[in-house]
Amino acid sequence: MRPLSKGREGEAKAPALKAAPLALALFALLALASCAVGPDYVKPPAIMQDKFKEMEGWKKAEPKDQMLRGNWWETFNDPELNALVGQVDISNQNIALAEANYRQSLALVDQAAAAYFPTATIGPSLTRVYRSTGSAASAAAAATAAAKTVNIYSLPVNASWVPDLWGQVRRSVEASRGNAQVSAANLENARLSAQAQLAQDYFQLRALDAQKRLLHETVEAYRKSLQLTENRYKAGVASRGDVLQADTQLKTTQAQEIDVGVQRAQLEHAVALLAGKAPADFALPFSPLSAIPPSIPVGLPSGLLERRPDIAAAERNMAAANAQIGVAIAAYYPTVNLGAAAGFISTGLSTWLTWPSRFWSMGPAISQLVYDGGLRKARTAQARAAYEGAVASYRQTVLTGFQEVEDNLAALRILEQEANVQAEAVAAAEQSLAVMENQYRAGTVAYLNVIVAQTTVLSAKVNALGILGRRMTAAVLLVKALGGGWNVADLPK
Numbered sequence: 001m002r003p004l005s006k007g008r009e010g011e012a013k014a015p016a017l018k019a020a021p022l023a024l025a026l027f028a029l030l031a032l033a034s035c036a037v038g039p040d041y042v043k044p045p046a047i048m049q050d051k052f053k054e055m056e057g058w059k060k061a062e063p064k065d066q067m068l069r070g071n072w073w074e075t076f077n078d079p080e081l082n083a084l085v086g087q088v089d090i091s092n093q094n095i096a097l098a099e100a101n102y103r104q105s106l107a108l109v110d111q112a113a114a115a116y117f118p119t120a121t122i123g124p125s126l127t128r129v130y131r132s133t134g135s136a137a138s139a140a141a142a143a144t145a146a147a148k149t150v151n152i153y154s155l156p157v158n159a160s161w162v163p164d165l166w167g168q169v170r171r172s173v174e175a176s177r178g179n180a181q182v183s184a185a186n187l188e189n190a191r192l193s194a195q196a197q198l199a200q201d202y203f204q205l206r207a208l209d210a211q212k213r214l215l216h217e218t219v220e221a222y223r224k225s226l227q228l229t230e231n232r233y234k235a236g237v238a239s240r241g242d243v244l245q246a247d248t249q250l251k252t253t254q255a256q257e258i259d260v261g262v263q264r265a266q267l268e269h270a271v272a273l274l275a276g277k278a279p280a281d282f283a284l285p286f287s288p289l290s291a292i293p294p295s296i297p298v299g300l301p302s303g304l305l306e307r308r309p310d311i312a313a314a315e316r317n318m319a320a321a322n323a324q325i326g327v328a329i330a331a332y333y334p335t336v337n338l339g340a341a342a343g344f345i346s347t348g349l350s351t352w353l354t355w356p357s358r359f360w361s362m363g364p365a366i367s368q369l370v371y372d373g374g375l376r377k378a379r380t381a382q383a384r385a386a387y388e389g390a391v392a393s394y395r396q397t398v399l400t401g402f403q404e405v406e407d408n409l410a411a412l413r414i415l416e417q418e419a420n421v422q423a424e425a426v427a428a429a430e431q432s433l434a435v436m437e438n439q440y441r442a443g444t445v446a447y448l449n450v451i452v453a454q455t456t457v458l459s460a461k462v463n464a465l466g467i468l469g470r471r472m473t474a475a476v477l478l479v480k481a482l483g484g485g486w487n488v489a490d491l492p493k
Contacts, residue, residue: 036167038326054409091276098190105183112176118161153352156343171326178320185313196480198274205267206289207469215257222250242447293475307483314394321387328380334368404481411474
């Protein structure tokens with residue numbers, strides 16, 4: 001490109017006058033950039049209900065406690081559980097993975113937003129060019145001909161900008177931001193799931209501790225019963241069969257006590273994993289479960305749309321899918337590229353970076369895809385179908401949320417009734433055992449009757465502990481179904 005020179009005064013004004021239409025065109029392009037094709041997002045309605053079916057008889061939430069707030073696990077008033085759940089955020093690797101995915105999605109938002117701005121490159125180069133001198137008519141002409149090889153020194157600065165006339169970049173940023181919000185909700189859902197799973201495993205382990213204590217106490221009672229039966233056998237008032245029955249019952253119960261250790265060890269390892277620790281470096285001391293489920297505020301069904309992170313993720317996924325429709329539609333419109341270049345170019349190193357060696361160029365370029373074999377149509381159809389699928393997934397997630405709350409409300413209500421009846425069964429079994437023991441000592445019943453009564457008492461007490469453990473698990477699952485202490489307002493904007 002030939003270097004520009006200053007020229008005369010009139011010539012210097014000409015580029016400025018010619019630049020006026022270009023500036024007007026640029027202004028027009030910027031005005032067009034306020035457009036955005038594709039549908040604007042409107043949150044579709046979800047299938048709603050006025051109240052929970054299983055709320056009958058449940059304590060209604062007061063205005064001051066319409067929802068759980070903060071550290072929901074503190075509701076259970078267990079300091080050891082509080083300490084364990086506190087380790088989940090710090091050490092759980094699934095949460096670390098979800099957090100890394102969230103940071104990745106934020107970076108993708110920045111990547112999409114970078115398309116708003118122009119790009120500029122600088123590329124100094126040295127090129128050695130060969131050119132033919134042609135046939136010389138005379139020796140004099142040959143003497144004045146140019147050299148066959150020359151060096152070209154170039155220092156160009158190129159800039160280009162594609163204005164977002166049809167909102168393709170804006171829709172891409174909108175989609176990326178929606179995906180980032182999905183990742184944020186997924187992070188919270190991973191955190192809530194890990195916390196709830198740890199609490200479930202913890203309470204099941206404590207229920208096993210209570211069962212182990214019961215079995216240990218029962219073993220001691222059976223050992224005394226065996227001793228009593230042996231003494232009666234030596235005195236000739238009991239048969240050898242009575243002694244064998246008592247010994248069999250003792251050994252069977254001892255085996256049950258040992259067997260509890262298998263499941264307890266597995267639950268302890270599960271808690272260690274959720275807390276981000278190696279099982280070999282983690283241990284929970286023996287501590288039987290004695291608590292009962294706390295009162296949990298439930299509120300209205302519509303609150304789930306604000307409190308459950310999985311529902312929030314499904315809703316934000318709809319918004320992202322809707323924005324992708326606009327990105328696909330924008331491909332139907334022409335692309336305008338505003339380019340400019342300036343720099344220095346010369347055949348001599350000494351004159352390379354001098355004012356006479358400068359050059360510049362600028363101007364727009366418009367391109368329109370004429371034929372693509374139906375590619376844009378297919379991509380638009382794909383985007384619309386993806387959005388419709390996201391809507392269906394959102395509505396299904398809402399329904400699943402309602403189901404989970406109903407399930408655990410029913411579980412807590414029914415298990416409480418079952419616990420009351422089971423407590424009566426335990427009391428009746430203990431009374432029956434006392435009667436059978438007295439009758440056996442009086443010689444009116446066989447020892448087999450005592451064995452049956454003892455087995456009934458143990459079974460009733462084990463069932464009672466199992467019901468208590470299930471009640472605690474249902475309480476944790478209800479908290480999880482209600483979204484814990486999270487709120488959709490916590491999503492990044």
